[in-house]
Amino acid sequence: MSAAAEISFDNVVKDFPRPGGGEIFRAVDGVTFSIARGDIVALLGKTGCGKSTLFNMIAGLTGPSAGTVRVRGRDPFGEFDALRGEIAIVFQNDRLLPWRSAIANAGLGLEMLGRGAAERKAAAQFWLTRLGLAGHEADYPHALSGGMRQRVSMARAFAAGAGILLCDEPFSALDEMTAQTLRGEFSSLVRENGRTAVFITHSISEALELGDRIIVLRRPARIALDIRLERGMDRARRDEIRENIQAVLAE
Numbered sequence: 554m555s556a557a558a559e560i561s562f563d564n565v566v567k568d569f570p571r572p573g574g575g576e577i578f579r580a581v582d583g584v585t586f587s588i589a590r591g592d593i594v595a596l597l598g599k600t601g602c603g604k605s606t607l608f609n610m611i612a613g614l615t616g617p618s619a620g621t622v623r624v625r626g627r628d629p630f631g632e633f634d635a636l637r638g639e640i641a642i643v644f645q646n647d648r649l650l651p652w653r654s655a656i657a658n659a660g661l662g663l664e665m666l667g668r669g670a671a672e673r674k675a676a677a678q679f680w681l682t683r684l685g686l687a688g689h690e691a692d693y694p695h696a697l698s699g700g701m702r703q704r705v706s707m708a709r710a711f712a713a714g715a716g717i718l719l720c721d722e723p724f725s726a727l728d729e730m731t732a733q734t735l736r737g738e739f740s741s742l743v744r745e746n747g748r749t750a751v752f753i754t755h756s757i758s759e760a761l762e763l764g765d766r767i768i769v770l771r772r773p774a775r776i777a778l779d780i781r782l783e784r785g786m787d788r789a790r791r792d793e794i795r796e797n798i799q800a801v802l803a804e
């Protein structure tokens with residue numbers, strides 16, 4: 554494992570008790586990878602393959618049953634507080650607070666970190682503008698389209714200043730045109746701002762559009778493929794990668 558890795562998993566296992574007790578269910582079965590700073594990595598796999606479980610371990614919401622998880626050299630579950638502010642999450646559902654305006658929602662991450670009102674407002678304003686929502690600062694979530702709400706939740710994640718962005722299928726509830734636009738904007742913003750992003754998806758096209766790298770999981774979560782994407786790949790290379798991934802997901 555590289556010491557400079559932003560995120561590293563070393564032989565990680567996660568077991569869950571089965572309902573009713575007795576046997577355990579192994580949701581993650583010996584996963585090792587490491588993610589470098591500035592990378593956009595898509596974690597791709599079918600429903601039930603353990604993507605959210607990996608995600609929850611990176612976010613420190615749960616710990617591994619065996620093996621080691623490190624985020625910036627720390628244990629995200631055991632040292633949760635030390636990593637507060639280093640990780641921001643964008644969920645499938647935008648999880649905006651309905652009683653707050655767009656700007657108050659976008660400042661929520663910084664508010665939870667105890668930052669002052671002026672700093673929150675400036676950062677929220679900057680990121681709302683960056684995400685094309687200038688003029689909508691005072692709007693409430695119910696007045697915004699699904700795509701705009703997801704823009705607010707991206708603004709909230711960027712505004713919080715976290716170096717690592719964790720995204721759990723944030724665009725899967727949107728229509729394909731909107732999703733495609735947001736994917737492009739998201740990856741440019743991550744790159745321009747030197748963030749690291751882990752992006753969970755079950756869509757091969759989304760993984761190809763977004764990532765510098767695609768980690769393909771088979772069920773139970775084991776790494777089947779780990780593919781680095783070259784910038785400016787030609788059509789034939791993309792088709793080849795797509796076919797390789799399809800073959801694994803069809804197993």
Ligand SMILES: Nc1ncnc2c1ncn2[C@@H]1O[C@H](COP(=O)(O)OP(=O)(O)O)[C@@H](O)[C@H]1O
Pocket residue numbers: 569570578580598599600601602603604605606607
């Ligand atoms: N808290 C839990 N308790 C018991 N089983 C769980 C729990 N979380 C996930 N699982 C099981 O682990 C497997 C992987 O789940 P999950 O990580 O949510 O997959 P994915 O996000 O890829 O759809 C599934 O079979 C799921 O039922």
Ligand SMILES: [Mg+2]
Pocket residue numbers: 604605606
């Ligand atoms: Mg999931």
